[in-house]
Every structure is written in C-alpha cells, then in structure tokens.
Amino acid sequence: MAISGVLRPGYVQLRVLDMKEALQHYRDRIGLDVVATGDDGRVYLKTYDEFDHHSIILRPADDAGMDYLGFKVASEDVLDGFRDKLIRAGLEVIDVPAGEQPRLGRRVAFIAPTGHRIELYATIERADNSPMTTNPDLWHAEPRGMKPIRFDHCLIYGDDIDGAAEVFTDILGFSLTEQVLTPDGTKVAIFLSCSTKAHDIALVRFEGKNKLHHCSFLLESWNDIGHAADIMTRYNMSVDIGPTRHGITRGQTIYFFDPSGNRNEVFCGGYAFYPDNPVRTWHTEEVGKAIFYYERALNDRFMTVVT
Amino acid sequence: MDRPFTIKVENCGSEFRCPSGDRLLHAMERQGRQAIPVGCRNGGCGACLIQVTEGDYRTGPMSARHVSAEGRQCGLALACRVYPQSDLTVRLAERSSTDQTP
Numbered sequence: 001m002a003i004s005g006v007l008r009p010g011y012v013q014l015r016v017l018d019m020k021e022a023l024q025h026y027r028d029r030i031g032l033d034v035v036a037t038g039d040d041g042r043v044y045l046k047t048y049d050e051f052d053h054h055s056i057i058l059r060p061a062d063d064a065g066m067d068y069l070g071f072k073v074a075s076e077d078v079l080d081g082f083r084d085k086l087i088r089a090g091l092e093v094i095d096v097p098a099g100e101q102p103r104l105g106r107r108v109a110f111i112a113p114t115g116h117r118i119e120l121y122a123t124i125e126r127a128d129n130s131p132m133t134t135n136p137d138l139w140h141a142e143p144r145g146m147k148p149i150r151f152d153h154c155l156i157y158g159d160d161i162d163g164a165a166e167v168f169t170d171i172l173g174f175s176l177t178e179q180v181l182t183p184d185g186t187k188v189a190i191f192l193s194c195s196t197k198a199h200d201i202a203l204v205r206f207e208g209k210n211k212l213h214h215c216s217f218l219l220e221s222w223n224d225i226g227h228a229a230d231i232m233t234r235y236n237m238s239v240d241i242g243p244t245r246h247g248i249t250r251g252q253t254i255y256f257f258d259p260s261g262n263r264n265e266v267f268c269g270g271y272a273f274y275p276d277n278p279v280r281t282w283h284t285e286e287v288g289k290a291i292f293y294y295e296r297a298l299n300d301r302f303m304t305v306v307t
Numbered sequence: 308m309d310r311p312f313t314i315k316v317e318n319c320g321s322e323f324r325c326p327s328g329d330r331l332l333h334a335m336e337r338q339g340r341q342a343i344p345v346g347c348r349n350g351g352c353g354a355c356l357i358q359v360t361e362g363d364y365r366t367g368p369m370s371a372r373h374v375s376a377e378g379r380q381c382g383l384a385l386a387c388r389v390y391p392q393s394d395l396t397v398r399l400a401e402r403s404s405t406d407q408t409p
Contacts, residue, residue, distance in 0.1 A: 017350055017351070017368035017369070017370065062370070062371040063351070063371050064350075064352075064370050064372075065351075065372075238348040238349055257347040257348060257351070258351075260349055260368070261347030261348075261352045262347075262351060263347065304346070305346040305354055306352065307347070
C-alpha cells in the first residue's frame, strides 16, 4: 500500500524556558540548523537531511512542554477529506490559515482525547538548504553535533489513550504496531504507524492530559548513538537513560533532556512495519524488557517525568 | 576556593555539600545521594520540588506550572535550579495538582 494519507510527523512546537540555552542544545549539541526566527520569538529549525522548511519550533514560554504536533498529509484534497471525517466524528476542528508559521500552508487542528493538540497540513515550502536531488552528495556540509537525520516521532502521555488511538486509526488511517497490556487487557502503551516505521506516534496512559514524554530524532547508526553519548557526557547534558535498546520497536536509543526539561531521544534502527503485520503485544510483567531491553527494568523517570 | 555549603534535607535527615556556584540537585547526585527525587534536572518537570526553610539561594529558570510566583516567594523551588548562597535547610514539597491541568 502506498502511503497516501498521513505521510509522517512533520513538526512539533516545544515550549522552552530560555531560548539561548535551548538553541545551544538543539543547534549546537543535537545539530539542527536554524532556518528562521519569528517576530514573536519563535525559532524554527530542521535537520540537514529534511526537505521541508522546518520540523522543530521552539517557543519561549514560562513552562516546558509541547504546544502541538503536526502531521504532513499527501495533498490538500486529503487534508479536506480528513477535516470532514474529524467533524463527522464529532471533533471540533480549528482552521489555522497559511502563514501563521513561515512558509507553512493552512493547517487543520483538533484536540485529541488525551488533550494534545494535533495538526494536519499538506503544504510547506522546501527549505533553502534542503538536500541535493541531482547527483546528490550526502550533505552540503558535514553534519554537526549528533548528526540527526530527521525529526521522527513523539511519545505523548494522557488519560484517554484509547480514544486518541481511535482517532489516529479510524479517522487518520494509522496502524497499531505494538501495545502493552495489563492482565485485564487494559492498554497502557500504544504504538501507531502511518508508514513503514515501527512507530510514528506513541501514547502512554497517564493521569492528566496533554503531557509530552519525548520528542525523537533519528540517527544513522549505533556508532552515531555512541557519538551522541560522548557529546552528552562532554557537555554534562542531563541524560535519562542509555545508550540502550527498546524491546518495543527494537530501536537503539538514548533518552536525555533539553535545558527546559523536555525529554529528547536519539535513536536508530527498529524494524520495518507493513500494514499486514500482526500486532506485537507485551504484557506488563515484561514491561521492563519492552521499554529498556538491556536493563530489563523501567526507571522511575520513564513513568513519571513529563512536561 | 569558597567553602562548600551544607545542605540539610529535613524529611530524611540527609546532609550533603554543594560547592558555591553549583546547583543543589546536581551536587547531591554527584555525591551519590538520593534525598530528593531526580527528574529532568532542568526546571521543567517538577520532580525535585522543595521548600527551602532556611538559608539564602538564587534560582535559574523554572517552569511556572510547577512553581508559581507566589510559591517562589514562600520558598518553593526546583532543586535542579537552586544555587545555594549559604548553608540551606530544605524539605521535600508536595507537588500541587495544577501540574495535571493542560
């Protein structure tokens, strides 16, 4: 099946307490490129290998967390189709006109049952420094910092993850790839894909609404994960756990925190998912291995520390 | 070099040292102590909320969701953003319910 509906997570807007520290983290340590700064103080960034104008938006604020997560869809017609379906399902739709962010087209936003603002859009301009397309070299200039390839996904925490997952699967066409179940069959973690990735968004059950667990960047290899770890230690960055591997998705990973306390992940690997694949299920008795395959135990922070 | 400050955590009777210019929570972690819960270490998640009951300190940026302006005036702070300016006595503080609201 071609990917003809939702293509991928395209952007996330994060709140940061101190822009200077945030830029040192996202630009100099992780290695994103700054592509624009808005009059309202928002800063727009992208990885070296992303075609679209921006993927990470940092907004100065007095608390940390995620303002919204945007998914790019295949076309303006597809966007209209999703808008109608969301309304028919009883969700309130917020239309954001083009230009609210630089070089970004119109957006259709809704509040998921977990309280998170999710946005859909079809049109965004190419970045001036987007990757080469003719006899393409790997990059214009060698990547800096942790050398992220793309903004990959977010894990979000909230109460009604069943309701939110239903919106993603029934309306937006995502597939359930993995889940963690309690003995009575309650889903405590849900992993969803709109592509051939093992996850494009993940949801964990949590008291309260609208929490961010992490925002993740793809690296090329396990060696690059090691290089990222070297950078984290060199600059005394706040590390949560890793390098390690997830049982779920099989990705190799480090969790760490930005200077405002938003959790980031750098990861590589993971299996390819196809829509005919069966759902992989973990039981809560094995949740340690599911989340941290080498430690085989959760750390307290995984379940409780969010922004 | 200045004498390190002594930090007393009332709830558990724990005591550790914090060098001048260092952050309270980071100093605690480096000494292998676990008196205060460690979260993001960067002022965002609220895990290390404390009440300072005695002593002088300054703070770096902290999420207003976890420490309001009034809270700050009453000595509430996130230990990861506390720079002691004297010996301090602190205790773990209850996280308010406001951090559950969207």
